[in-house]
Amino acid sequence: MADTARDAPPEQTDFHELEDGEELFPEPATTQESQPASLAAEDISTNSNGPKQDSLFDDDPEDLFAEATEEVSLDSPERDVLLSDGPSPAITPITPPTSVITPRIGHTHDDMFTHSSFDEIEEEEGGDSFDIHISVSDPEKVGEYMTSMSLFKRNEFAVKRRFSDFLGLHSKLASKYLHIGYIVPPAPEKSIVGMTKVKVGKEDQSSNEFVEKRRSALERYLMRTVKHPILLKDPDVLQFLESSELPRAVSTQALSSAGLLRMVNKAADAVNKMTIKMNESDAWFEEKQQHFENLDVQLRKLHTSVESLVCHRKELSVNTAQFAKSAAMLGNSEDHTALSRALSQLAEVEEKIDQLHQDQANADFYLFSELLGDYVRLLTAVKGVFDHRMKTWQKWQDSQMLLQKKREAEAKLQFTNKPDKLQQAKDEIKELEGKVQQGERDFEQISKTIRKEVSRFEKERVKDFKTIIIKYLESLVQTQQQVNKTVSDIFHHN
Amino acid sequence: MTSIDENSKEKLRSVSVDLNHDASLLIDIPDALCERDKVKFTVHTKTTLSSFQKPDFSVPRQHEDFIWLHDTLVETEDYAGLIIPPAPPKPDFDSPRDKMHKLGEGEATMTKEEYTKMKQELEAEYLAVFKKTVQVHEVFLQRLSSHPVLSKDRNFQIFLEYDQDLSVRRKNAKEMFGGFFKNMVKSADEVLISGVKEVDDFFEQEKTFLLDYYSKIKDSTAKAEKMTRAHKNIADDYIHISATLNSLAADDMTANKKNLEKLSDLFEKFRKVEGRVASDQDLKLTELLRYYMRDIQAAKDLLYRRARALADYENSNKALDKARLKSKDIPQAEEHQRQCLQKFDKLSESGKKELTSFKGRRVVAFRKNFIEMAELEIKHAKNSVALLQGCIELLKSN
Numbered sequence: 001m002a003d004t005a006r007d008a009p010p011e012q013t014d015f016h017e018l019e020d021g022e023e024l025f026p027e028p029a030t031t032q033e034s035q036p037a038s039l040a041a042e043d044i045s046t047n048s049n050g051p052k053q054d055s056l057f058d059d060d061p062e063d064l065f066a067e068a069t070e071e072v073s074l075d076s077p078e079r080d081v082l083l084s085d086g087p088s089p090a091i092t093p094i095t096p097p098t099s100v101i102t103p104r105i106g107h108t109h110d111d112m113f114t115h116s117s118f119d120e121i122e123e124e125e126g127g128d129s130f131d132i133h134i135s136v137s138d139p140e141k142v143g144e145y146m147t148s149m150s151l152f153k154r155n156e157f158a159v160k161r162r163f164s165d166f167l168g169l170h171s172k173l174a175s176k177y178l179h180i181g182y183i184v185p186p187a188p189e190k191s192i193v194g195m196t197k198v199k200v201g202k203e204d205q206s207s208n209e210f211v212e213k214r215r216s217a218l219e220r221y222l223m224r225t226v227k228h229p230i231l232l233k234d235p236d237v238l239q240f241l242e243s244s245e246l247p248r249a250v251s252t253q254a255l256s257s258a259g260l261l262r263m264v265n266k267a268a269d270a271v272n273k274m275t276i277k278m279n280e281s282d283a284w285f286e287e288k289q290q291h292f293e294n295l296d297v298q299l300r301k302l303h304t305s306v307e308s309l310v311c312h313r314k315e316l317s318v319n320t321a322q323f324a325k326s327a328a329m330l331g332n333s334e335d336h337t338a339l340s341r342a343l344s345q346l347a348e349v350e351e352k353i354d355q356l357h358q359d360q361a362n363a364d365f366y367l368f369s370e371l372l373g374d375y376v377r378l379l380t381a382v383k384g385v386f387d388h389r390m391k392t393w394q395k396w397q398d399s400q401m402l403l404q405k406k407r408e409a410e411a412k413l414q415f416t417n418k419p420d421k422l423q424q425a426k427d428e429i430k431e432l433e434g435k436v437q438q439g440e441r442d443f444e445q446i447s448k449t450i451r452k453e454v455s456r457f458e459k460e461r462v463k464d465f466k467t468i469i470i471k472y473l474e475s476l477v478q479t480q481q482q483v484n485k486t487v488s489d490i491f492h493h494n
Numbered sequence: 495m496t497s498i499d500e501n502s503k504e505k506l507r508s509v510s511v512d513l514n515h516d517a518s519l520l521i522d523i524p525d526a527l528c529e530r531d532k533v534k535f536t537v538h539t540k541t542t543l544s545s546f547q548k549p550d551f552s553v554p555r556q557h558e559d560f561i562w563l564h565d566t567l568v569e570t571e572d573y574a575g576l577i578i579p580p581a582p583p584k585p586d587f588d589s590p591r592d593k594m595h596k597l598g599e600g601e602a603t604m605t606k607e608e609y610t611k612m613k614q615e616l617e618a619e620y621l622a623v624f625k626k627t628v629q630v631h632e633v634f635l636q637r638l639s640s641h642p643v644l645s646k647d648r649n650f651q652i653f654l655e656y657d658q659d660l661s662v663r664r665k666n667a668k669e670m671f672g673g674f675f676k677n678m679v680k681s682a683d684e685v686l687i688s689g690v691k692e693v694d695d696f697f698e699q700e701k702t703f704l705l706d707y708y709s710k711i712k713d714s715t716a717k718a719e720k721m722t723r724a725h726k727n728i729a730d731d732y733i734h735i736s737a738t739l740n741s742l743a744a745d746d747m748t749a750n751k752k753n754l755e756k757l758s759d760l761f762e763k764f765r766k767v768e769g770r771v772a773s774d775q776d777l778k779l780t781e782l783l784r785y786y787m788r789d790i791q792a793a794k795d796l797l798y799r800r801a802r803a804l805a806d807y808e809n810s811n812k813a814l815d816k817a818r819l820k821s822k823d824i825p826q827a828e829e830h831q832r833q834c835l836q837k838f839d840k841l842s843e844s845g846k847k848e849l850t851s852f853k854g855r856r857v858v859a860f861r862k863n864f865i866e867m868a869e870l871e872i873k874h875a876k877n878s879v880a881l882l883q884g885c886i887e888l889l890k891s892n
Binding site: 291294295298299301302305306308309312313315316319320322323326327329330333334335336338339342343346458462465466469470473474476477480481483484487488490491 | 699703706707710711713714717718720721723724725727728731732734735738739741742745748749750753757760853856857860861864868871872875876878879882883885886889890892
């Protein structure tokens with residue numbers, strides 16, 4: 001080697017310090033403050049696997065009811081019963097061809113995804129059915145009101161319901177209450193793609209996720225429905241929650257003729273809405289409608305951003321896992337012992353972190369994203385209620401105009417000599433006057449109801465958001481603390 | 495003119511341990527100018543060596559000049575037994591430029607505030623790429639200046655000192671060598687290295703190790719980069735979320751307004767933390783892996799050159815035997831064989847030294863960076879927790 005006038009590169013000395021047996025990650029020189037015991041935050045479950053939502057009702061003094069928990073579990077009714085059901089004479093459901101093979105998917109309460117009966121792919125079931133347990137926090141009488149109203153026979157009970165039952169419930173409630181101004185929470189949407197995968201027996205990550213997503217959505221739907229003081233007392237709701245057998249709701253299948261009819265009606269409504277020009281005498285309504293329009297736009301935007309966040313976080317989790325594997329291979333390849341061990345440790349840490357990212361992505365989704373999605377759908381119901389008010393007004397106006405016309409006609413008839421026709425006209429007018437009065441009453445009633453509903457909705461919304469956002473932030477805290485712990489452990493492992 | 499101050503340079507100097515120790519030759523890049531696609535570096539030298547004309551001077555250099563210097567060193571026979579520090583990669587502003595373009599297209603869909611924040615974020619990214627490229631060029635020169643043999647190279651001196659445009663010299667050099675060596679290396683490496691019988695255990699082990707390690711580290715670099723990019727995407731999402739929350743707060747007339755504002759503020763701070771997590775991981779992990787990937791390629795090149803020298807020696811042996819058989823030109827053949835052997839021995843001896851010190855360098859750099867990265871991750875996690883808990887408190891108290 002050519003002689004050198006300069007010293008060997010300074011790194012040489014460093015190298016000799018680090019013997020093969022030495023560890024790469026020494027105890028850190030800086031003192032690390034010990035983490036507070038808030039790591040035991042495991043009771044804040046990010047997946048709503050049947051949480052007991054007890055604390056939600058505390059604040060409201062007007063709420064006379066304390067909570068108990070009621071389990072509503074869904075299961076497919078006995079297959080034999082189904083097969084013996086003849087098709088309903090009124091409606092012949094058009095079952096999509098993919099529903100031919102419908103296995104029963106069993107879940108137990110504690111372990112969400114034990115597919116015990118997954119292999120039983122035998123008989124045909126017409127509807128979508130699966131077995132999940134959800135908890136619904138339900139108000140129960142306490143104190144002095146215990147005896148006067150016995151809404152529920154027992155404190156805690158479980159019933160099995162199918163997805164179509166939920167849709168049926170919603171459809172009944174909507175037809176009863178929407179047009180008089182009550183904000184009926186919308187039911188979760190049907191997903192033909194998702195359900196098909198599940199029915200075909202695809203036992204993989206995405207169909208598990210789909211089932212969990214649906215379960216969570218149904219739980220939230222029921223929660224919102226029973227939080228509504230009027231809806232809670234509705235006999236359909238009570239029957240839904242209590243009775244062991246429900247008549248099968250056949251008109252809820254997506255591709256059924258009833259379903260198509262519904263779609264046509266919706267379209268007709270939309271057209272009508274455009275043609276009604278209402279003289280708004282009450283600025284409150286105009287203001288509120290505008291407010292909800294804006295809110296809708298913003299929430300949709302936020303929802304999109306959060307969905308993007310979920311997607312990216314899942315990506316991060318996958319990428320981290322891949323990196324962990326790669327680092328492990330690199331560690332295997334490394335011939336310097338301490339560095340090899342360090343690389344393996346790095347791989348382990350990254351693997352744990354990838355799991356944390358995955359969990360966080362779930363929290364992002366189930367807490368934040370689904371909350372926003374729910375409210376986007378709820379706002380549709382709210383807007384619907386305002387539309388119904390317009391329709392009610394229109395009806396009233398129509399009756400008034402008709403009355404006017406009839407009065408004019410009657411006046412004309414006064415001068416003719418047709419006593420029969422005159423009497424008929426007078427009768428008609430009387431009837432119409434009644435109608436007009438009713439129309440006005442309806443309009444005032446729906447306006448009054450909407451005011452109350454909107455105020456209740458807004459209060460609920462604020463409370464809902466706050467509660468869930470806090471939960472979400474707490475999930476973020478937990479993730480960060482776990483990251484901290486996982487990385488710090490490198491230093492202590494040696 | 496973008497100045498890089500000492501402080502930020504300290505933070506960036508991550509992939510190699512301090513190279514600028516020897517006061518007899520200190521090199522740094524204090525300034526760099528970005529003109530469209532071209533980056534102009536100001537190479538500043540401070541020296542006590544008499545071989546230089548002045549003790550303190552600066553010259554402007556382009557990326558292509560660095561490549562020229564690297565290639566001439568590679569093609570210098572005398573340095574065949576050395577690991578030539580890898581050439582710095584070309585400055586790549588494509589990624590932030592594309593993003594800036596997309597941002598411009600999407601401007602209509604976001605609020606003014608959101609747009610400003612995204613733009614700031616992109617400008618920061620641009621700056622980060624810029625700083626990285628300055629660092630990597632600087633480290634290249636510092637590796638040379640701290641090498642006992644390479645620091646004395648005449649071309650290196652020219653590079654540092656020549657106060658006019660190097661492009662003329664570059665063209666001449668290209669004509670002279672025609673990239674012959676480089677092409678040879680690129681095309682025949684694996685065949686050469688596997689075909690030649692290895693006599694030395696040390697080199698046999700090194701060969702196996704380096705080949706395997708190279709492919710693994712290349713893979714790790716790619717995966718680390720994907721991780722970093724995912725972090726950046728999440729930071730961007732937080733910007734959008736924060737902005738929309740702000741809009742919601744603006745429209746809200748109830749007591750909820752304050753909550754929404756706090757939340758918006760939280761996500762804004764959160765995205766800054768996430769951004770720092772991304773850039774720290776980028777510098778301490780991805781860049782580290784990338785640098786050593788190139789360094790390992792340089793070590794592999796050394797092995798190839800040695801393998802070629804061994805092949806030459808074996809060929810010279812065969813030529814000598816032939817000459818002896820024919821009884822013709824024996825002294826030339828003998829001389830040739832002696833030279834080949836001498837060259838091969840020289841290569842082997844210096845190669846062993848270089849590879850050993852390379853391993854040491856790698857271990858130290860990895861250790862330093864891993865520890866720093868872990869410490870930073872812990873710091874960021876703690877920060878996040880504090881931010882989050884603060885916000886939770888505020889929300890709960892309202």
